[in-house]
Amino acid sequence: MDEFGLIAALAKRLPKPGEDVLLGIGDDAAVFRTSTAPFVVTTDTMVEGVHFLPTTITDYNLGYKALAVSVSDVAAMGGRPRFAVVSLAIPAAWDKARLEQVYDGLRENTERFGCDVIGGDVVSTSGPLVITTTVIGEAENPIPRSGAKPGDILFVTGNLGGSSAGLQVMQEVTPASGIAQARLVERHQRPEPRVGIGTLCAKFGVHALNDVSDGLASELHEISAASGVRCVIEADQVPLMPEVKELARGLHRDALDYALYGGEDFELVGAASTRAFASLLATASAMQVPVTRIGRCDAGDGVVMRRPNGHLEVLEPKGYNHFKRVDTRSGRA
Ligand SMILES: Nc1ncnc2c1ncn2[C@@H]1O[C@H](COP(=O)(O)OP(=O)(O)OP(=O)(O)O)[C@@H](O)[C@H]1O
Ligand SMILES: Cc1ncc(C[n+]2csc(CCOP(=O)(O)O)c2C)c(N)n1
Ligand SMILES: [Mg+2]
Ligand SMILES: [Mg+2]
Numbered sequence: 001m002d003e004f005g006l007i008a009a010l011a012k013r014l015p016k017p018g019e020d021v022l023l024g025i026g027d028d029a030a031v032f033r034t035s036t037a038p039f040v041v042t043t044d045t046m047v048e049g050v051h052f053l054p055t056t057i058t059d060y061n062l063g064y065k066a067l068a069v070s071v072s073d074v075a076a077m078g079g080r081p082r083f084a085v086v087s088l089a090i091p092a093a094w095d096k097a098r099l100e101q102v103y104d105g106l107r108e109n110t111e112r113f114g115c116d117v118i119g120g121d122v123v124s125t126s127g128p129l130v131i132t133t134t135v136i137g138e139a140e141n142p143i144p145r146s147g148a149k150p151g152d153i154l155f156v157t158g159n160l161g162g163s164s165a166g167l168q169v170m171q172e173v174t175p176a177s178g179i180a181q182a183r184l185v186e187r188h189q190r191p192e193p194r195v196g197i198g199t200l201c202a203k204f205g206v207h208a209l210n211d212v213s214d215g216l217a218s219e220l221h222e223i224s225a226a227s228g229v230r231c232v233i234e235a236d237q238v239p240l241m242p243e244v245k246e247l248a249r250g251l252h253r254d255a256l257d258y259a260l261y262g263g264e265d266f267e268l269v270g271a272a273s274t275r276a277f278a279s280l281l282a283t284a285s286a287m288q289v290p291v292t293r294i295g296r297c298d299a300g301d302g303v304v305m306r307r308p309n310g311h312l313e314v315l316e317p318k319g320y321n322h323f324k325r326v327d328t329r330s331g332r333a
């Protein structure tokens with residue numbers, strides 16, 4: 001496989017960029033123009049063996065997901081994705097045909113979100129495949145994590161838990177039905193970035209927003225710490241993917257654990273005034289995206305969850321953490 005031939009072959013899989021791209025793939029750097037809106041820029045790295053395995057994702061969906069996770073961060077800022085650069089560190093075991101599949105998956109999201117791939121990098125590696133996506137977007141009114149206020153409503157989009165449950169059903173024998181397993185795997189491999197809702201949140205002045213990459217508990221801790229508020233959620237209000245409930249029932253596990261600590265659902269979690277939330281709810285339902293109130297912000301700090309019996313549980317800031325090893329004897333991180 002030749003480096004220049006590979007870049008040309010991958011570039012061929014992509015659609016022609018829009019007119020704001022003055023120079024795309026093929027020069028020392030890309031050149032684009034934008035409106036006067038503030039830029040947002042975010043980057044994510046996916047490593048074979050850490051973020052995916054050949055047994056947990058197809059090559060096509062790897063490309064889909066690599067771009068989706070960065071688009072999701074732009075959505076979590078209330079922005080619109082515009083441009084992306086993609087860097088690949090490629091081991092000998094990955095041939096051109098497989099990488100073209102990855103690019104076909106990328107293409108699906110470049111088209112869906114109007115996010116042109118304008119460049120990248122390819123290198124060889126003696127390690128696993130690494131794919132890094134950097135997305136540049138625009139946000140008229142960027143939404144930080146730090147804006148939540150006491151009295152705000154906490155909400156999430158869609159439903160949670162499906163991604164980690166999908167990973168589990170691909171890695172273990174579970175009692176979930178075939179159809180449930182297929183839906184969970186789809187959720188793991190093909191997350192849906194909430195760009196439309198993110199921009200609505202910006203329009204209605206939502207105070208704080210985060211995407212769920214590491215798990216709901218971890219994201220709420222980030223909002224709590226950045227905003228200086230206490231997050232109080234209701235256990236029975238957290239929207240769970242129905243298939244997660246089915247799987248958890250079969251395994252005699254608490255389905256909420258998938259939502260709180262599983263991660264990679266890439267839904268949005270935010271804090272909004274009662275008024276902003278009402279506007280969001282009304283508009284989101286017309287877009288057929290569920291938005292659910294899960295709790296509220298109080299004065300104070302930390303994250304707690306109220307069980308239906310009234311018991312308040314402190315939620316630890318655990319979730320996926322790259323540099324923490326779980327102690328298998330205590331089960332603690
Ligand atoms: N190597 C780094 N150098 C500089 N800043 C970094 C580095 N890694 C992360 N950051 C910054 O730290 C902040 C938090 O990053 P983090 O990766 O936790 O974002 P996230 O959206 O919560 O998670 P995810 O990576 O799952 O999207 C971001 O502002 C990010 O740009
Ligand atoms: C094979 C395999 N094992 C474990 C996981 C789970 N996982 C990996 S990274 C991450 C958090 C988000 O990453 P980041 O913080 O880098 O954005 C999660 C939940 C997976 N997807 N595949
Ligand atoms: Mg990160
Ligand atoms: Mg990210």
Ligand SMILES: [Mg+2]
Nearest residue numbers: 073076211213
């Ligand atoms: Mg994020």
